[in-house]
Amino acid sequence: MANSAMPGAAKQLVQTLVYGLTTLLLYSLLYVFEDSVLGLSSRGGWYFIFPVTIAFVFSFVHGTFTGRFWDVLGIKARK
Amino acid sequence: MELAANFVHLDPLHIFYLFTVGVIGGLVSGFIGSGGAFVLTPAMMSMGVPGVVAVASNICHKFPKALVGALKRAKYGQVDVKLGLVVGASAEAGMLYGAHVQETIKRAFGDSGSNLYVSAAFVVVLAIVGGYVLRDAWKIHKSGAADAEEKVNALARRAQAIHIPYTMMYFKSLNARVSILFTVPLGFATGMLAATIAVGGFIGVPGMHYVLGAPSLMASATELVVAFVMGLGGTIKYAWSGFVDIRLAMIILAGSLFGIQLGAIGTTYVKPYLIKVVMGVIMVLVLFSRGIVIPVYLAELKIIGALGPTTVTALNGVSFAIMILALASGAFIILAALAKGIRAERRAEALAAPAFAAGTVAVPVSPQLSPIGRFERFLLATDGSEFSTGAVRESLRMAQKCGARLHVVSVLSHDVEYESLGEQLLKQELDKAQAHLEQVQAQAAAAGIACETRHVQASEIYQEIVNEAERVQADLIIMGRRGGHALARMMLGDTTAKVIGHARCSVLVVPRAAELAGRHFVLATDGSRYADAAAATVASLAGLCHTPVTVVSVTMPSHSKQRREEAKRAVRRTVVFLKQEGVAADGDVLHGRADRMIVEAAQTKNSDLIVIGSHGRTGLERALLGSISERIIGETRNAVLVVKAA
Structure with a gap:
């Protein structure tokens, strides 16, 4: 409910921050569980699912964040 | 355990280095569809990462990057998904074959033989294709036709004119049919180059543009689809053998996604000819970078005399520096074009700022700051x-x-x-x-x-x-409303519904046949502050039109006695308020499904407007809970005013 009452720019900023913080969380998890993640993703065979899934998840969250990031800075595509 | 030796310890400097190279590489890829990755493999190897892990990790960052870039450029209408998938499928085969060739050469001639093969491929391909692209860009520049529409060249026209039965396929980027016997070798060559020098786009983009006839902006954007297909296949292949260092891939991805978004935005501001300039400049500089180290590999293979260690170090260093220069030059041209484009756009917007038509009526200025109603x-x-x-x-x-x-x-x-x-x-x-x-x-x-x-x-x-x-x-x-009752209700993506969900001001939805003659208004209330805002708006509107208002509240059989009492109180309170405002008002509490009862009340009273307060739900919340306003709008033939509370 709070979001709907927010001005467009503030709402956009909040959403960008949420995606940014989620990205940060993902990278923190990668850092903290470095050994386990590396072990699983380099085990070979069907374990290829691990690096591929990680890449998809990171690209979705971080990709959304970076898209909004430039938007918030006012760097937008020409209409 | 053996694999553990493949993965290096990462210090902050390495991370910063990879992140930065990722940003610049992503910028170039977002703009020309490819070309950002070639510097990453040697960059990782210079940190002590084994070659195969560097290649595997590079390719693992490439496919998610290409995906994000392709989605972004698809928004600008630049991607031909069908062409990308068709070329991508044969590129996948080319990549597997290219990797096989690499392995064979490595087995026969060792690392030096493999390096010589890679450098020779760089030099030959970049000299031919890069030279052609740069020459074309130069010709366009000299002719003063940089701003002109791109024309399909003679080679592509000939390719499109050849009709080979059962192999013809229509591609929207070409706006023509072309035989897949042309797309398959193009894809295969793209894949082979990707497996050899990590940048298939140096063949893919010029190929789609010069041979098939796709506009250069679309060719560069479609290459991102090809890169995604190849990257995903390549990642699975290397990850199957356990060579992917996911840390390296994700660090590069962190930077490259910033870059690729910016590069994609850049394409909306430039003339297509600039794609050729950036691609040509990078290709020719990289050609020098790889050409300069060929004597090192020739000496290692004992084809020429041995070189001193200082000479080898110097040649390798110069080669790497030129490679970085190539990427930085491309990035500089893109950023300069983007900055210039944004400045020009802002100037144009300022000049086009609308003015009110002359001879229009004076408008009262409210003493209040944006009051409801x-x-x-x-x-x-x-x-x-x-x-x-x-x-x-x-x-x-x-x-x-x-x-x-x-x-x-x-x-x-x-x-x-x-x-x-x-x-x-x-x-x-x-x-x-x-x-x-x-x-x-x-x-x-x-x-x-x-x-x-x-x-x-x-x-x-x-x-x-x-x-x-x-x-x-x-x-x-x-605004209006699209037809179709049940369907209109189901379509959460409908523009009207989305405007209601996201707008901060009130929204009046007027179906085609609805007339606002000011006969009668129905105001729905649930006693919330949103309904109070709607009441204030109705008071203002009904006052202007001298229109009577019926206030309704709806309870369901499942509601408690207390809830029914609340509904009665809400109606009473609103009627009193409207009367105080000089509006003729009556009230009623109805029982049943809210949307149906409100629509029926409007019909019974021969009302021409239904007014409701909005909770302003958007996104998931709206999808899960639904919206009474939306259902009413879908069902009624009357105009509906959805009032937003501040």
Whole structure:
């Protein structure tokens, strides 16, 4: 409910921050569980699912964040 | 355990280095569709990462990067997904074959033989293709035709003219059919180059442009689809053998996604010829970078005399520096073009700032700061279709009655499907929209209404309407509704529903046949502050039109006695408020499904307007809970005013 009452720019900023913080969380998890993640993703065979899934998840969250990031800075595509 | 030796320890400097190279590489890839990755493999190897892990990790960052870039550029209508998938499939085969060739050479001639093969491939391919691209860019520059439309060249015209039965396929980027016997070798070569020098796009983009006839902007964007297909296949192949260092891949991805978004944005500001300039400059510089180290490999293979260690180090160092220079030069050209484009766009916007038509009526200035129920500025959103006729008619009537300014916006869809209509059809649509706006403006002028019109193109129509309402500080958005009751209710993606969900001001939805004659209004209340805001708005509107109002609240059989009492109190309180405001009002508590009961009440009372307060739910919350407003709008033939509480 709070979001709907927010001005467009503030709402956009909040959403960008949420995606940014989620990205940060993902990278923190990668850092903290470095050994386990590396072990699983380099085990070979069907374990290829691990690096591929990680890449998809990171690209979705971080990709959304970076898209909004430039938007918030006012760097937008020409209409 | 053996694999553990493949993965290096990462220090902050390494991370920063990879992140930065990722940003620049992503920028170039976002712009020319490829070409950002070639520097990453040697960059990782210089940190002590084994070659195979560097290649595997590079390719693992490439496919998610290409995905994000392709999605972004698809928004701008630049991607031909079909062409990308067709070329990508054969590129996958080419990549597997290229990797096999690499392994064979490595087994026969060792690391030096493999390196010599890679460098020779760089030099030969980049000399031929890079030279051609740069020469073409130079010719365009010299002819002064940089701003002119791109023409399909003679080679592509010949390829499109060859008809080979059972192999012809239509591609929208070419706007022609072409035999897949041309796309398959192109894809295969792209894949082989990708497996050899990590940048298949140096063949893929010029190939799609010069051989098949795709516009250079579309060729570079479609290459991102090819890169995604190849990257995913390559990642699976290397990850199957356990060579991917996911840390390296994700660090590079962190930087490259910033870059690729910026590069993609850059393509919307430049002339297609600049794609060729950037690609040509990078290719020729990389050619020198790889050419300079060929003597090192020749010496290692004992084809020429041995070189001193200082010479080897110096040649390797110069080679790497030129490679970085190549990437930095490309990035510099893109950023300069982007900055110039944004500046020009802002200047143009400032010049095109709308002014009110001369001879318009004076508009009262409210002493209050945006009070609820103020009707001074209306935004009419129209697409010129039959579904907007009611909205146009009633907005003019209301603006005249309230002495309000009328801003009219016509938003034309600007997406992939729309682009595919072709330039001619697009122009027709634009002309139609312009003519419609001029017609509305003429009607407004005849009625003495201050009217401003604006035409925009956007990929998200609802967003543009909401933005426009913010820009003009509209008190009310007036728009039509697409037909179809049940379907309209189900379509959560419907523009009207989305505008209601996202707008900060109230929204009046006028079906085609609805008329706002001011006979009778129905106000729905649930006692919430949103309903109170709706009551304040109705008081203002009914006061202007001297219209009687019926206040209704709806309870369901499952509701408790307390809830029913609350409904009665809410109705009583609202009726008293309206009477105090000088409005003739009565009230009723109904039992049943809220949307049905409200619509029926409006029918019974021969009402011409239903007014409801909005909780302003958007996104998931709206999808899960549904929206009574949306259902009412879908079911009634009356106009519906959805009031937003501040």
